Amino acid sequence: MEPLKSSSKVYRAVSVYFKRWNIDPAKGILIAASGGIDSTALMAALARYRDFNKKELPLHALYVNHNLRTGEEIEEDWSGLRAAARLCSVPVHRIDVPENDIARSASALHEGVEAAARRARYEALDVWLNRLNLGYIALGHTLDDLVETMIMRFFQGCGVSGLHGIPPLRGNRIRPLLEVSKAELGELVRELGLPFSEDSSNREDWYLRNRIRNELIPVLAREFPSMAGSLGKSARFFRQEEAVLQEEALRRIPWSLGKNRAETDVPVFFSAPEALRVRSLLSLIHYYLPGSSRVPRDFLSVKELSYYRKNAVLLRGHGFTLRKEDARLIFVPSVVFPVKTRYVKRIFRGSDGTIAEFRYSWGSRMPAEGHGTALALTESSRGKTLFLRSRRLSDSIRTPGGSKRLKDIYRELGVSEDSRDKIPVLQVGDEVAAVFGSLFGYRDVLAEGYQDFPAPQAGDVLSIQRMETGIGR
Template structure:
């Protein structure tokens, strides 16, 4: 087994010669074998043990075993204790999930900058593949447990459980056994006790076969992920949105990966994203609705905005844009400071600087008692030129490709006779100067 472990460490560049490493030590066969193997290979080893306080006297026995083993081998040991049952309630997580999170949190804290070695074997990886297969998965779920993931290394990942037990037998090394490993109420245990033995009858070298498959799939995944990343970069626009046509025209194998990466880049927690979400996002690329939206977990929303797509976090409640009566002069922020509006009477000798969202209006066309700024309302219409008739604001905004979410945020200047001008659209031709007194209206925001 030592030769396999040595080859695994070198092949996956897990550790450099003499590099310090922290072993996650439960006291079971796998972690005990890992500790002994790394010591025999000459690595400076520390150990970490977490007492989950879930199994009463058995948990105390495991901690005592780890203390005794490390004392005998002169290995520095850090022991941490956690009331996992209480912590799971406080975190709102299952006991298994809370235990995993706390274990890794404390393991990384104990490791500092050192690598962390965990004792996953080829059997564990095969069980993981079968577990994912039974639940439903894509290619990534069939890649098994990776040999290296960031700071974590798994030197036993190419050894079998039989290799481990034989190694310990040769050393005369005892270990402890977790009684819950025999409990078939846990899915992984049922796979280990009922499924694996049947598959081993078909192929006694099952863990090795799964290890080869997982290695090939990891290789394929790395290449396809790189191509999908390049696709996503090509689709990215300066606004932080993504070009629909670029994504839609890609091969489905790359498109689905790129969409998944898009979700991840947007800050969505990936463990809550299922295949159904990715499929729905791909349909969002295909839809003819230029303002379609899709709800994602934790309040995130994916939106089409004409020829782009983007994902936003849960938005704050929309600001109420109540009508604000305008006087002449007027120069101040409105609607919580999201808009600045100025209205001034323009004398004949004053210059008018024509610019976007600055309107020159004939005073004789305005009812100043009802002159206000408000959000759009049903039935609002605007005639922008003498050649055409009036059109609804909705149709004008669609023609200008103003996103649906922004349409109710635009300022509408109006009086009892109707719309005077609209931010980002223009002024009604009926309000244009006719030779009388003028006001200048400027909208910023």
């Protein structure tokens, strides 16, 4: 492939993005690749940046098959992606989410299939990022995606923090093409002769985003031809204003941050304007509950009258509790989210039957070390979906004496009601296989250290280490 000309807008966008956001490409990049135009153009642009600048830039691509479309479409995507990756000299990897896995996850979390698929995709990307020892995950979001998001949030109701749309950088996830249109990416891919596919579901109208893309935006674009560019500029302005407000919120409302809670003075909190109070709480949510879903602004509006209430819970939900104790305001992250947002964590296994390393944070920042136990699976569990989730009232588990309900076992062991929701359940296929810290005699799973029954606190980590299959270590 010939070097990409420096005049190309796509190439310039990548180069400018790295400089603007202080990205060090030498740490390596994992590309979220679907085989479509956006991710194929992203892969080509990053490869061209690497080759044109003669820089050390480890590049890999990961294709996640959600098993939501026909096998023919999936294999067509994969075949085209592999061909494009060869032309770009980028190694490409694939992971297949078991059939019906996304539907189960969506049902367990009371969320849509799109959200469940996105969750599975990001989990897979995180696993492979660590496996390949790379620094960033590159996502192919474009200016078109940004415009769609801004329009959706505007009509759904939001503040400045929502109107800036998709963040260009969040943690280790980078979006170098957020200021480039899908049409420009299409021109690049066709110019380079790279194969690509189109997801047929993008043409269906049962998704809100598709209806906005296919029906509303064409109408708006006819009246406002420069709409996309204008909204892109507005997003930058909103991000700048939000950054200033966030900094002011941290200055006006200082919090004392602990492992499992944060505290501030009640008079200090309520002396700040409501907009700063909301941002102050959002900063705590991002700190203690990384990756949590977007919290409605109205929910975070603590009214001034709450200042005069005696010791009371002011907010509860979305993974945290905010309560007033005398002259102190206390923010406590929940170990387990409420029923509608209970945690479900998918565990990916290698093709050789091994369990990839898996770490799960109980609502706080990921510490370097934490509590853990080891699990090993026998051949009879091969190919089954693994979930780590919070308990359900109907859960039962096999024991040497037959099937037994978890709530009865908890009662016999003296586990309090409050602790029961804090203890994760391992589901293999459709059955409960084990409970963190206890085996209960299930024949296919071995958990060490089951004599103890620790209730995880915010910040604790369950680590399932990579090991060979078979009972024992």
